[in-house]
Amino acid sequence: MRKITLALLFLSCMSFVLALIAQPQLVTSQLVGSGSQFNRVVQDVQKTDSSGATPDEMRGLVTQLNTVMQLQNELDSLPPQNTDRRAQVLEQINRTLTSIDGEAIRIAANASERTSLDHLVAYSSGLAAAVLGTIVYYYGMLLWRKYRIKRIMGMRITLPER
Amino acid sequence: MKPRLKAVRQLLPVFLALLLLFEIGAFATTITPPSEKYLQLYVLGFGGAANNYYPNGSSSFRVGESISWHLGVVNDMGLVQLVAVRVKLGNQSIETPNDTLATPSPAPLITEFKSFVQDNETWDIPFEWQVTNYTTQSGGQIGTLTLMIDNMTYSIQNPPSCLTSSCSFRLIFELWTWNVELSDFQIGWWNGGQQRIAWLQLWFNLAPSGRK
Numbered sequence A: 001m002r003k004i005t006l007a008l009l010f011l012s013c014m015s016f017v018l019a020l021i022a023q024p025q026l027v028t029s030q031l032v033g034s035g036s037q038f039n040r041v042v043q044d045v046q047k048t049d050s051s052g053a054t055p056d057e058m059r060g061l062v063t064q065l066n067t068v069m070q071l072q073n074e075l076d077s078l079p080p081q082n083t084d085r086r087a088q089v090l091e092q093i094n095r096t097l098t099s100i101d102g103e104a105i106r107i108a109a110n111a112s113e114r115t116s117l118d119h120l121v122a123y124s125s126g127l128a129a130a131v132l133g134t135i136v137y138y139y140g141m142l143l144w145r146k147y148r149i150k151r152i153m154g155m156r157i158t159l160p161e162r
Numbered sequence B: 001m002k003p004r005l006k007a008v009r010q011l012l013p014v015f016l017a018l019l020l021l022f023e024i025g026a027f028a029t030t031i032t033p034p035s036e037k038y039l040q041l042y043v044l045g046f047g048g049a050a051n052n053y054y055p056n057g058s059s060s061f062r063v064g065e066s067i068s069w070h071l072g073v074v075n076d077m078g079l080v081q082l083v084a085v086r087v088k089l090g091n092q093s094i095e096t097p098n099d100t101l102a103t104p105s106p107a108p109l110i111t112e113f114k115s116f117v118q119d120n121e122t123w124d125i126p127f128e129w130q131v132t133n134y135t136t137q138s139g140g141q142i143g144t145l146t147l148m149i150d151n152m153t154y155s156i157q158n159p160p161s162c163l164t165s166s167c168s169f170r171l172i173f174e175l176w177t178w179n180v181e182l183s184d185f186q187i188g189w190w191n192g193g194q195q196r197i198a199w200l201q202l203w204f205n206l207a208p209s210g211r212k
Helices: A002-021 A037-050 A055-077 A083-153 B003-030
Strands: B038-044 B067-076 B081-090 B109-117 B122-136 B142-149 B152-157 B168-179 B184-187 B189-191 B194-196 B199-206
Touching: A037 A055, A037 A083, A055 A083, A055 B109, A083 B003, B038 B081, B038 B168, B038 B189, B038 B199, B067 B081, B067 B109, B081 B142, B109 B122, B109 B142, B109 B152, B168 B189
Parallel strands: none
Antiparallel strands: B038 B067, B067 B122, B081 B109, B081 B168, B122 B142, B142 B152, B168 B184, B168 B199, B189 B194
């Protein structure tokens, strides 16, 4: 029985390691060549979405991004001579983009961890179910054998009358 | 053979079979099956129905008559998208966007609407518009066409040639998306190495006794 336990333990460890290796990596922000801050933020938000962020988490980011679009429209509609207001709006855009980027990276990290944990739970559950199934099979077989033996021992031999 | 070793030999295949079965189940629950990624663009008429696009049921209307439509974009791309709907003014002969080559229409751009749209969500754009004025050149060609869209006035100098006596214009709506690799808008979107586009057009005629 000790060898069975050892074998099961070894296989459990192997499955656990495989499950860990299969996990996605944490999403990190990366600068895209000479791309603008806006483009980088869009990329980061899309990465956040693909890392498994919930719709509610994404809604907050999307709302802020649409605020940036409104500010951009305002900036486009301002006359060039209105330099003060233009500078204000531009600064607000940059500030909001920086804030969105930071939040996107934070949400992505959380979402990645959550996804990894979900995967780990799923694969571990598979492993646990396999162990449980094997134990059930083992004791089931024992019971079945006992039942067969009991049945055989309780048999009556009747000889046909001549 | 020792009884314990025999038990291991009996149980190992069972355990491995069960492990394989359950891990396949776990894998199936954790992966997202590949599905077609697409965007939808639609226009609805007055009251949000796919009819009643024009006042009095006729695409021929007068200057100053207000028309109420609803544009909609549905995002099924699996990711948040920055979407733009470009509104262009076409006449009878101008080229429409090319579905095969994925090229936009050369018609003049009137305006565009931009928004980020979450996955599995719909972006609804109220589109109130009217022709507020037009001028005619010698020979009956329309020289300047003034449109009001959502309380913004757009004046189109030398619109696609159209005679006031038999003038059929069309509003062309094109769907554009932000491409992070290009760091710019592109017409349509990419799916499975193929560029897809979505566009719509709605015709209108200026009634000959056009001006109020």
